[in-house]
Amino acid sequence: MGALSSSLLPALLLVSIEAQYTGSGPCASCHPAIADRQAKSGHARALAPGAPEADWAFGSGTHATTWVRQQDPRHYLELPLSWYRQTNRKAHTPGHTSISGVLYRTFDPAGRILRCFACHSTGVPSVDAAGRISPLEPGVRCESCHGPAAAHVRAGGGKFNIENPGRYRAAAINDQCGACHRQPDASSPRWDDPWNVRHQPVYLAESSCFLNSGGKLSCLNCHNPHEALSRDTRAYAAVCSQCHAQPRHRTPVSPDCIRCHMPRVPASADLSFTNHWIGVYSPGRPLRPRR
Numbered sequence: 001m002g003a004l005s006s007s008l009l010p011a012l013l014l015v016s017i018e019a020q021y022t023g024s025g026p027c028a029s030c031h032p033a034i035a036d037r038q039a040k041s042g043h044a045r046a047l048a049p050g051a052p053e054a055d056w057a058f059g060s061g062t063h064a065t066t067w068v069r070q071q072d073p074r075h076y077l078e079l080p081l082s083w084y085r086q087t088n089r090k091a092h093t094p095g096h097t098s099i100s101g102v103l104y105r106t107f108d109p110a111g112r113i114l115r116c117f118a119c120h121s122t123g124v125p126s127v128d129a130a131g132r133i134s135p136l137e138p139g140v141r142c143e144s145c146h147g148p149a150a151a152h153v154r155a156g157g158g159k160f161n162i163e164n165p166g167r168y169r170a171a172a173i174n175d176q177c178g179a180c181h182r183q184p185d186a187s188s189p190r191w192d193d194p195w196n197v198r199h200q201p202v203y204l205a206e207s208s209c210f211l212n213s214g215g216k217l218s219c220l221n222c223h224n225p226h227e228a229l230s231r232d233t234r235a236y237a238a239v240c241s242q243c244h245a246q247p248r249h250r251t252p253v254s255p256d257c258i259r260c261h262m263p264r265v266p267a268s269a270d271l272s273f274t275n276h277w278i279g280v281y282s283p284g285r286p287l288r289p290r291r
């Protein structure tokens with residue numbers, strides 16, 4: 001027994017070292033349709049290298065883009081102006097009060113700048129001797145959600161050596177997506193602050209639809225995890241109809257369910273988010289359902 005386990009040890013070590021990230025490149029040869037669509041999504045483009053005067057562009061531009069550069073070996077600078085799609089203009093980066101931008105210590109105790117990279121890239125970012133932060137792979141790619149996949153690729157695919165979140169329960173899916181889409185601290189948000197609406201898992205979890213559907217409602221009912229955000233209101237209404245075939249309205253309503261039940265909330269002059277607390281809202285009060 002002793003001899004057996006000591007001869008297995010090197011093999012096991014090898015397996016654990018090899019259970020590593022491989023990047024999204026190899027996936028395309030066997031999963032071409034998914035790879036093609038995913039590459040066009042906001043996820044894939046959530047972080048991109050390069051831009052005049054900056055090292056990195058954060059945000060695909062679906063909502064906005066903010067630029068970040070290394071200022072010196074110990075600091076990163078978030079530039080004061082961001083670009084916003086809704087208004088097609090450059091304006092103050094959220095939270096900035098100074099025109100010189102916000103300076104982050106690379107190793108500040110809260111790890112703020114490192115966390116930007118962690119949520120906007122795949123795997124764990126590294127920092128070299130010159131204080132330069134390098135993501136393993138920019139953007140939210142395959143292994144952000146499926147885990148390190150080198151072993152799956154080497155085995156020629158198959159159902160093993162790879163996570164498939166499609167098999168998780170709804171609450172677990174909302175949690176996995178929530179690793180990035182929720183506030184880092186788990187405290188209950190202030191419902192009167194429009195900036196909190198961007199934390200979709202927290203809001204969805206308050207809705208009667210989630211609470212009363214016996215684990216059938218997750219992000220995946222409405223979002224294809226491999227595609228750019230759909231703007232097709234009829235497709236969303238079709239999801240509502242799966243559970244609400246004949247909703248009772250006192251007066252006839254349009255078929256655009258989300259306009260009334262998932263209203264858009266302006267967070268600033270340049271940004272707005274969709275309220276995932278599905279409910280009945282009073283006109284002009286999109287933050288919280290009236291019941």
Ligand code: HEC
Binds near residue numbers: 046121223229
């Ligand atoms: C590793 C962090 C991370 C994880 C995990 C993650 N997301 Fe995201 N997601 C992001 C970031 C960052 C963006 C912003 C992309 C951009 O710049 O437009 C985003 C954007 C989106 C968008 C808008 C996409 C678009 O094309 O505009 C949707 C929808 C979305 N995520 C849903 C999900 C769902 C559903 C899951 C779980 C299956 C998930 N996300 C998991 C980080 C993540």
Ligand code: HEC
Binds near residue numbers: 065112183184
């Ligand atoms: C906890 C994970 C997380 C951290 C940390 C994080 N982001 Fe994001 N970021 C996201 C997600 C998720 C989205 C998509 C939000 C949405 O569309 O609802 C996003 C969106 C953005 C956008 C697009 C505009 C918008 O509001 O949708 C920019 C720009 C951005 N982030 C920059 C940054 C920068 C710069 C930092 C660090 C100072 C940072 N992010 C830290 C997860 C994170």
Ligand code: HEC
Binds near residue numbers: 026030031146156
């Ligand atoms: C050499 C071909 C090949 C490569 C390369 C490959 N896969 Fe696969 N993958 C497969 C095959 C075959 C299956 C099994 C399909 C089935 O049985 O339906 C599979 C299944 C999967 C599944 C579903 C597993 C399940 O439990 O249902 C996921 C997720 C997946 N691959 C992700 C990836 C990712 C991410 C990459 C890139 C890092 C990748 N694959 C690279 C061939 C490959």
Ligand code: HEC
Binds near residue numbers: 031043143145
């Ligand atoms: C934001 C998270 C996320 C990212 C990024 C992501 N996936 Fe997935 N993937 C999922 C989820 C969730 C499912 C389960 C979907 C379902 O069952 O509805 C899934 C399912 C799959 C499957 C099996 C089911 C199917 O649809 O065939 C494959 C294969 C797969 N993904 C490959 C990839 C590849 C390749 C990439 C990168 C190009 C990738 N995924 C990127 C979340 C993600």
Ligand code: HEC
Binds near residue numbers: 210237239243257
């Ligand atoms: C997985 C099933 C499911 C889906 C999908 C779903 N709902 Fe629901 N929803 C429910 C359940 C269950 C309730 C609890 C009340 C009931 O039994 O009708 C509910 C309640 C509601 C209520 C009443 C809210 C309240 O607080 O009284 C509204 C309004 C509503 N849903 C609208 C929608 C809309 C609009 C969509 C699509 C964007 C949607 N739902 C998607 C299951 C679902």
Ligand code: HEC
Binds near residue numbers: 200
């Ligand atoms: C009942 C349907 C539904 C469910 C479930 C759902 N979403 Fe959404 N989501 C939407 C709609 C509708 C939009 C707005 C689409 C548009 O802009 O046209 C949206 C937009 C988004 C956006 C873009 C930013 C914004 O606020 O407009 C992100 C990111 C997102 N959802 C993430 C998630 C995550 C993460 C989950 C799971 C916790 C989730 N969604 C569950 C319907 C849904």
Ligand code: HEC
Binds near residue numbers: 240246
């Ligand atoms: C013009 C705004 C508007 C639109 C569009 C709309 N609703 Fe409603 N909905 C309401 C209001 C307001 C109520 C509260 C009851 C009332 O006053 O009629 C309600 C009530 C509901 C309820 C709770 C009553 C019940 O049957 O249990 C559900 C579920 C619902 N709507 C689903 C939907 C779905 C699904 C769609 C799309 C097919 C939709 N609604 C489109 C405004 C709207």
